Amino acid sequence: MNTPTSTPAKPKxxxxxxxxxxxxxxxxxxxxxxxxxxxxxxxxxPAEAEEAWGGPFGMTKxxxxxxxxxxxxxxxxxxxxxxGAATGAAMTGLRPxxxxxxxxxxxxxxxxxxxxxxxxxxMFGGKATLPITVRCxxxxxxxxxxxxxxxxxxxxxxxxxxxxxxxxxxxxAKGMLAAAIRDDDPVFFFEHKATLGMxxxxxxxxxxxxxGQARVMREGKDVTIVAIGRMALxxxxxxxxxxxxxxxxxxxxxxxxxxxxREAILKSVRKTGRLVVVDEAYPRCNMATDIAALAAQExxxxxxxxxxxxxxxxxxxxxxxxxxxxYVPSPARIAEAVHTVMNDK
Amino acid sequence: MQLSRxxxxxxxxxxxxxxxxxxxxxxxxxTGEIPGFVHLYCGEEASGAGICAHLGDRDHIASxxxxxxxxxxxxxxxxxxxxxxxxxxxxxxxxKGGSMHIADLEKGMMGANGIVGAGTPLVCGAALSAKTLGxxxxxxxxxxxGGSNQGAVYESMNLAAVWNLPAIFVFENNGYGxxxxxxxxxxxGSIAKRADGxxxxxVTVDGADYFAVREAAGEAVARARAGEGPSVIxxxxxxxxxxFEGDPQTYRTEEELAEVRATRDPITRFVAxxxxxxxxxxxxxxxxxEEVGALIERxxxxxxxAKVPAVETLADHVYSSY
Numbered sequence: 001m002n003t004p005t006s007t008p009a010k011p012k013x014x015x016x017x018x019x020x021x022x023x024x025x026x027x028x029x030x031x032x033x034x035x036x037x038x039x040x041x042x043x044x045x046p047a048e049a050e051e052a053w054g055g056p057f058g059m060t061k062x063x064x065x066x067x068x069x070x071x072x073x074x075x076x077x078x079x080x081x082x083x084g085a086a087t088g089a090a091m092t093g094l095r096p097x098x099x100x101x102x103x104x105x106x107x108x109x110x111x112x113x114x115x116x117x118x119x120x121x122x123m124f125g126g127k128a129t130l131p132i133t134v135r136c137x138x139x140x141x142x143x144x145x146x147x148x149x150x151x152x153x154x155x156x157x158x159x160x161x162x163x164x165x166x167x168x169x170x171x172x173a174k175g176m177l178a179a180a181i182r183d184d185d186p187v188f189f190f191e192h193k194a195t196l197g198m199x200x201x202x203x204x205x206x207x208x209x210x211x212g213q214a215r216v217m218r219e220g221k222d223v224t225i226v227a228i229g230r231m232a233l234x235x236x237x238x239x240x241x242x243x244x245x246x247x248x249x250x251x252x253x254x255x256x257x258x259x260x261x262r263e264a265i266l267k268s269v270r271k272t273g274r275l276v277v278v279d280e281a282y283p284r285c286n287m288a289t290d291i292a293a294l295a296a297q298e299x300x301x302x303x304x305x306x307x308x309x310x311x312x313x314x315x316x317x318x319x320x321x322x323x324x325x326x327y328v329p330s331p332a333r334i335a336e337a338v339h340t341v342m343n344d345k
Numbered sequence: 346m347q348l349s350r351x352x353x354x355x356x357x358x359x360x361x362x363x364x365x366x367x368x369x370x371x372x373x374x375x376t377g378e379i380p381g382f383v384h385l386y387c388g389e390e391a392s393g394a395g396i397c398a399h400l401g402d403r404d405h406i407a408s409x410x411x412x413x414x415x416x417x418x419x420x421x422x423x424x425x426x427x428x429x430x431x432x433x434x435x436x437x438x439x440x441k442g443g444s445m446h447i448a449d450l451e452k453g454m455m456g457a458n459g460i461v462g463a464g465t466p467l468v469c470g471a472a473l474s475a476k477t478l479g480x481x482x483x484x485x486x487x488x489x490x491g492g493s494n495q496g497a498v499y500e501s502m503n504l505a506a507v508w509n510l511p512a513i514f515v516f517e518n519n520g521y522g523x524x525x526x527x528x529x530x531x532x533x534g535s536i537a538k539r540a541d542g543x544x545x546x547x548v549t550v551d552g553a554d555y556f557a558v559r560e561a562a563g564e565a566v567a568r569a570r571a572g573e574g575p576s577v578i579x580x581x582x583x584x585x586x587x588x589f590e591g592d593p594q595t596y597r598t599e600e601e602l603a604e605v606r607a608t609r610d611p612i613t614r615f616v617a618x619x620x621x622x623x624x625x626x627x628x629x630x631x632x633x634x635e636e637v638g639a640l641i642e643r644x645x646x647x648x649x650x651a652k653v654p655a656v657e658t659l660a661d662h663v664y665s666s667y
Binding site for chain 1: 405407436437438439440441442446448449450451455456458459460463465466467468469470471472473474475477478484496497500501503504507508662663664665666667
């Protein structure tokens with residue numbers, strides 16, 4: 001199931017990969033429904049459009065045409081109500097896929113996420129199943145300002161009962177979204193707004209990339225770079241440049257932060273003895289601190305240098321061009337961190 | 346409203362069970378043997394019983410922190426509830442939930458809830474499932490006057506109206522949200538009338554009058570089952586005890602408490618009316634009293650004797666798979 005065969009895969013965008021996974025999962029299981037703000041769009045307007053938008057970023061285009069308004073539900077702009085409704089619907093037999101557009105908006109639904117969705121199974125002694133997928137856009141680089149550019153996945157990773165998936169590219173996104181929708185637990189699924197137009201070969205057939213399994217994007221012997229989401233792409237770029245200098249980096253993309261594939265990370269660090277962790281999230285209590293601490297505790301004696309963390313500064317995401325460019329970790333900053341650990345003797 | 350002898354006996358049994366359950370907790374809590382927080386439903390029984398009289402297993406309810414009565418009304422196992430409150434492994438949630446999180450989805454009981462107002466979005470979801478899966482079910486959210494001011498409640502009422510869901514929002518106005526009067530905290534003077542803004546049919550009833558609640562609920566449930574969307578019912582009542590067990594109730598007077606017990610007891614009023622109409626006799630009530638007394642006694646005895654959960658189960662039930 002993991003490795004699709006048959007026809008050669010065509011290049012598709014991240015957006016198309018998401019759309020294809022949604023359609024295939026909805027065909028596969030009629031309990032799967034999609035809800036969110038303007039996932040179709042056009043309700044009540046004078047144009048009487050069946051589908052004005054197909055999602056604010058076009059990710060849900062064509063769903064209402066194929067599956068109808070009973071399974072593709074536009075919502076008012078009320079995240080607390082519809083995220084909570086997704087939880088209630090999951091408890092009673094449906095498998096909702098909720099779009100909250102920008103992850104920043106989870107703030108207005110946070111009680112429903114933190115105290116309801118995440119805890120119901122545990123509080124009920126296991127006697128509830130919550131197959132919910134919450135899709136959201138994240139990340140800086142879009143000149144979208146402080147309230148539309150955050151990462152926030154460390155906050156969700158922190159909460160027992162939630163799973164967190166952060167695919168880096170179109171191929172990853174399709175397989176991981178299928179896994180999220182088929183999963184019986186709540187999964188927050190992160191899509192980086194700067195990668196929506198990215199293309200790579202994506203098979204037409206259904207396939208599943210299991211949650212909780214890291215991938216080694218590039219093998220190397222000198223330094224392990226652990227990087228998540230868009231940062232995994234940056235890390236690969238940095239590794240390529242470093243290879244020209246003769247530094248051999250291994251790039252590990254954990255893919256999901258909850259569950260976290262600790263073994264894959266530790267195995268790589270044991271091999272290289274050096275660790276750089278890249279995370280676009282705010283620097284305090286983020287995935288970089290979490291993974292660096294993991295390495296310090298578990299493989300301290302295998303380390304040949306102090307781990308380095310590459311994250312933005314402890315500020316909100318700025319709007320202005322030069323400020324935002326300086327905010328986001330870059331391949332150059334990743335390479336700089338690699339040099340630092342290589343020179344730490 | 347014509348109710349059969351069986352209906353009346355069932356109504357009395359439900360209310361009496363709620364009352365005895367919580368009055369017994371009032372006594373047992375004082376011994377220090379019950380962990381955590383407990384909020385009692387005494388004085389509010391007509392609401393849970395009158396609403397749930399119309400519901401079956403295909404229907405769902407979501408409750409709040411004062412949820413024992415709702416659980417009993419929806420058919421949850423009484424000894425299982427008691428064991429849960431005592432934190433024992435035989436509890437409905439294996440001792441992981443406690444008083445504020447008793448649940449039994451097989452009975453359509455989506456949980457008491459420690460966050461006031463938070464059950465209303467969940468109920469929209471259950472109503473959506475009923476509509477999408479065509480079960481014919483309805484879903485009811487019980488919210489207090491305190492919870493009624495939460496934003497999630499109004500988001501949910503709006504969503505239920507926009508999606509035309511078979512949802513019912515019941516507001517149990519017991520006079521106080523914690524230590525503040527609902528008359529102070531509720532701008533505009535009426536919770537129910539806020540539904541007008543959403544175009545949702547609303548009614549306010551005497552929440553100590555079982556028959557009034559039952560009649561209003563019957564109309565709301567019929568509307569929901571007919572595909573005519575959500576309804577709001579506000580039940581005006583008074584709680585007999587404090588917000589939580591141990592609350593000294595310094596915001597109430599002795600006179601008010603005595604008056605409430607004397608004139609606003611839903612069970613006393615139910616018994617008087619049924620007796621007056623010659624529908625049930627002393628012996629009928631006595632038989633139910635005996636049955637309920639034995640049930641509560643057994644529930645407490647079993648709960649006290651049951652084992653606490655094994656420490657090995659601490660990390661179970663966080664996920665289906667991880």
